Amino acid sequence: MFSAGSALAQDTEMEAVIVTGTRTTGLRAVDSPAPVQVLDATALQRVGQSDLIQAIAQNVPSFNAQAFGGDTANLTLSAKLRGLSPNHALVLVNGKRRHGTANLAVLGGPFQGGATADLNFIPLNAIDHVEVLQDGAAAQYGTDAIAGVINLILKDNTEGGNIIVSGGEYIDGGGKTGDFTANIGLKPMENAYLDLTFESRWHSSSFRGDVDPRVINTPYNTASSSRLSRYPDLVNAEHYPYLNRIAGDAEYRLNIGAFNAGYRFSDTLEIYTFGTYGSKYGAAFENYRVPNLVIGRDGTNPYPQGFSPKEGIWEDDYAITGGLKGVTAGWNWDLSSTWGKDDISVHTLNSINRSLYIDTSTATTPGSSPRDFHAGDFVGTQWTTTLDLTHDYEVGMATPLTLALGAEYREDSYEIRPGDVGSRYKEGSQSYPGFQLTDAGKHERRNWAVYADVAFSPIEPLKLDFAVRHEDFSDFGDTTVYKATGRYDFSDMLAIRGTVSTGFRAPTLAESYYSATNVSPTSAFVQLPPNSAAARLVGVNGLQPEKSTNFSVGFVAHPGWGVTATLDAYQIEIEDRIVGSGSLYGSGGAFNIPAVTAAIIANGNSLDPTVTQTGINIFTNGLDTRTRGADLVVTATTGMFDKGSVQWTFTANWNETEVTKIAAPPAQLTGASLFDPGALYTLEKSSPKFRIVGGGVWNWGPLSINLKESLYGPSKGIGSRTGAVYYQTRIKTAVITDLEVSYEMVEGVRVSVGANNLFNTYPNRINGLLRDDYLRNNSNAYVTQYPTFSPFGINGGYYYAKLNYRF
Template sequence: MRNYVTVSHIALATCCMLGMSDDASAQQPGPVLVPVSATVAPDPLADPAPATDPQDGNEIIVTGTRATGITAAESAAPIKVLGEEALSHVGQPNLNQVLTQLVPSFVAQAFGGDTANLTLSARLRGLSPNHTLVLVNGKRRHGTSNLAVLGGPFQGAATADLDLISPSSIKRIEVLEDGAAAQYGSDAIAGVINVILKDDAEGGDGYITAGKNYDVGGDTLAGTLHLATRVGETGYFNVTAFHRFHDFTQVGGLDRRVTDINGNLLTATSNPSLSAIQRQLFPLMDNFPYVNKINGDAQSSLTNLQYNTAFDFGSAEVYSFGTYSKRIASGRQNVRVPTRVSRTVAGVTTYFDPEGDSPVNGFTPREKIREDDMAFTGGVRGTVSGFQYDLSSTFGQDKAQIFTVDSANASLYADTGFTPTSFYNGVFKSTEFTVNADVRREIEAGFATPITVAFGGEYRRNVYEIGSGDPGSIYKEGGQAYPGFRPSDAGVNSRTGKSLYLDLATNPVEALKLDIAGRYEHYSDFGSRFIYKATGRYDFSDAFALRGTISTGFRAPTLAESYYSATNVSPTAAFVQLPANSAAAKLIGFQNLKPEKSTNYSLGTVIRPLPDLTITLDAYQVKIRDRILGTGSIFGSGGAVNFAVVRQAIIANGNVLDPTVSQTGINIFTNGADTRTRGVDLVVSYTSDFGDAGKAVWTISGNYNETKLRRLIAAPATLTNPATGQVIPLFNLGAQSNIETASPRVKLINSVLYSIDKFSATLRGTIYGKSSAQLSPDGGTFYKQTIGTAFIGDIELNYDITPNLGIAIGANNVFNKTPPTIPLVPGTTNQTLVNGGNVLDAPLTFSPYGINGGYYYARLNVSF
């Protein structure tokens, strides 16, 4: 077990701005940039320090060996600090899952449509994933290239992929739950997640783990190894290798196009559209009647390599850290029934058989990704004439090649009698290059503490690229499930951003902390912004303090939101994601995306009525103007209201749609709304020492969060309903519910970590409040679907066989709680689902606690 690591007055709100933050505490030894409110972490080359007494009123436990996650009670802004021991007591080897089980305001995505299911995202405080900035060792982490396109609470996500950072490489995580764009630049509206990598000078640790979901598959096998060594007398080098395999899960039931709710083949009476040949072929499909496996986790294989190193030359310290990740994943799509791909010549009809035998079985196409992700940071820091400096450069790139496999091109087969079964759809590539210069100096002014003056600048260049697919993937409508990117979709777009900042932090009197920051940014594609932040805290006594913040911020639209172009298909529909910054979008009347603007307020209190008891309560409000949202479906055909201009825009954008589908249209990102988010964060932490009977750390942490749409923009005049003379709503009830109700307003985590001698147990219970979404089979009539309040229990039991070898068994969601299934349209006689899907008994995928039920695992831990 590791010792406690403590940080005094940890507050990213008082860090030395972008690029510095609390990076210093992660990179000792040597002269470093350290916020005035932070204590430098122990020298990793020195002997280990003894565990810090959590009863010390001037120290804060960085949730390490015996804790599960608390707010850093002495900070001037709300922040949760998670130590490596806390991270290790979550069974699923996935950083998104770790954080969602430890941080109440953090919710991980359960299921994504199309390629979004291959790179799941997460969000903080009910806002967009793009509103949370991810840092590694205080440096900005690049975003994924795989944009989450389809509608839902996580639509538009293109932020950093936390799954590409191994939990075993992390020393601690600091989650700042406060607007911080004035310190870190664009994106830090909901908060900041700062991942601090291990900086040990010797030793190592690792584990192997295996687990699976209760009855839906999802077999998981993972292993990791972290090694550390000295570099000379004043340096260290850490390297971590991680590999994880996760198999498919299947949580859906019968395909409503094929069978009734009892699994019986539909008859000519129950579905008159079925032909005699269809009724003959359907029973011959693989796994009949459970033929459709679209609902569930993707299968994935992920390998991560990470390093963190530094060397102190005396006058300056050189440091570097980086990651490389390789992910290969595939997700099942809707099954194509045996008659979906056919060819008729001289009156004789033949059906495509991907397996090359008879009878024809239909096929289940899969969307596949081959992803290479890398990041590299190098820098130097030191002190010159009393000025502490940190100069660094970061390069990050995410490249995702997209394929459709086990598939067919229906038009190509009909026209030529041949079709490939695998297609290369094209490539996404997102690149970010950042240069930071940060300077800090303390100036005596007769206050209780010196004034910390921090200033610096940043240059950042972003590039987003879409590469087109192979000829078979773009012939007419392309391969089933996911057409390739056409040359008209492809392109390279870039922008640059430059910024300057100034930060002043001090204690005018002993009990009062103040921090004021201002930042000026200029972007090459939309101009300039000035933002600010003011933070204060007053300690009335050791037992009571008040703290508060007011700040402005902004988020630059990602290049993916601005330029992504592709066609999304199902067996019955084809919709084009129209690029927001395109001529085709302007044909309808949409304009280029502009930045979102935000104003944040927070007011909180810190109470310590007893030496072992800490209570923090923080209320907040976040107003976002010109928020970027994905519109609902705008129909060109097959909808309640259809528009010729939509069909014209699709043609102008160069897209060719499947001629056999019944619904076509577009979706687009636009600055569509103003929103207001209000909430409260509560953390109660108490330590019980039972002497020879052991020790327990109790934590209650909760979040109440409510987002309201305050203004919705009107659709362009070209989208006027001829029947009513009114423009259609751009954001239908479904899109509105994704913002306001699809995430639970309440999430409460209760946990206890009990330890005695060689044994420890973690018990955690999470209560998720109800959530709801409006679903529609046709974009016209909507049906409210609710996921009720749920209790999710987790348990882990640990036993140290030797000081260097331990075993753990546990379960996440031990009672196998699953969300409700999608119902039929009330009064339906033809098995129409309220979301227009094909699978009966499929779960509501906006579930905040996942769709797979319980996950049960064992783990073998080693250290040396």
């Protein structure tokens, strides 16, 4: 039982002063004309997993985290805001643009095409708070902020710090995780600060797959024809009959560091710098290869029990910002420059080049092929220089008029480097062929921008903000985007607010130029670069920018008793949206297209001769979409008599995307479409219709209990073995419970135990008819039991313990 009396209630009305979504200084989140959700360090640390993506996703319902990715995308998981692409949310650190990952998410799914900033290279313990602007902000921050902005504000302490040690694993096994992180604030000299953070984390792989029908006797894989009868030693293989380990988490080791420093020369001049560095090794299982795949001319079998290749990456990520800020003649100014680089070395491990092995064998001698390959490199860089100016003018209105002006210059580059010779000989290394010389290349873009923003209150209850931004791209020309924001406070208890804005997103360089071959045991598909001569053979002549229009309207209520409630409805229309095509078959599909085979040849790709299906995928501007939704945030604090207090939160997001226009297929694809039903379903159905998060944190002396319930709405996907018949998989509405109990043993030492997904809830399995189709055709795809688009993952519950020492 609790009391909501004013004597015991605590005011928790989002009192934090924000810097995101406004150029006005000193604005509180609760007074913002645009919806901004603030997450402090305590809220971020209450999440069991120690990565930043999960910390935000478990607190902001409109921010959906990727749980699983295909191929190298499983090694760089991302997230998206308001149901759009990960590329539609701009990530800032201390208000400065963060560079994106070089690891493009290529294969299908709701996160396809993502190449935004990799949040896991920023230590969670380095962050003071996060400001999530859930509103179109292209005119304020850059033309890719269509869904909103995530601004990570780093700690700038001059004393104290903490050390956190944590560990956990999934209830059903796998995913063992260990994490060590330390943060310290220093004062190297008077008027200076230096905040340092280090984190080291490792995570083991998990497996949630089924048996592989290719290595067992079934009614469709009989004793006389099965590989088990021909290779009886298979039963002695590790994990038999669960030999295909592709369905689960990747393993990784991650070491990251961050610093934030500054020195104030005077009240009107300060120099600052901050940055991060991270080093990562990750490896993900690919589809198991059967024993008879590689047989030399002398009959030698290099893998008598078959083999399970892995994709591995060694990644280095750098970012550094330096700047000066001050006040001159009434103008607040900030001049900064930020450089970032993501350098990824891609490897294919425990594999073989089939053709190389066979071609080097003779009738009497076995062949030769490496087992580990360097498949190539991804390298992305970004250099941004920005000047921001603000000045307040007294013009006889209720508050001073704030005028903001700014300019920005940015250079981006994206490079693919070829693999070693063995990785690209003929069809290349099994599971992940090395990048061909025709795939390789370095591409660059430059753009500059100028902006103006004016905010004022003609009368006390009314706040208005108008922004305009002009950008010029070296490869797309120029554009101008706008934003208008308003808020009216009827009283201290109720206000309405709304925005209208336009946006413009140039395709990432990776979307335009990425080229590679994706191979499974039965198929080989080329990811065709849109900006290539080969793409023109299927009627795609490069990528064009997206254009967007955003509307939002909402209210802010303060009914009393420490309660704050905000509700914001929105609509986001995107023209010429950049999305991945469906599977376009050259052979082995329900509809085969001669132009597809011609494009593969023109792109210089050699495909595995053992596969039964070949084709292409490509990014293209083929669709217009409309996304509608609403965000609700309610917070309150209540006293529990003499038993402490409870901080209550109730947040919700409803979101729905509809494809409003599909471009006519190019003449080269007559009879086909760039978008199969699976690609359209991914956009419209694969994200949950709604997500509701409610919970409370009870603090009573040294004891703290955090209970959170998350309700995920239904989501759907469809799948097909050949592209002829599609089967729908539906994930029903699910409730996920998170619980953490924390106790301060002695001053400064707190022990926590908890669980994410306490009751070990799994998504519904993939449609049984589709899995039966895989079984009947001895397909390796049968091993995947749970849909990879599940918004709460496929691993079930996660238990953890944590020790936090503050000094």
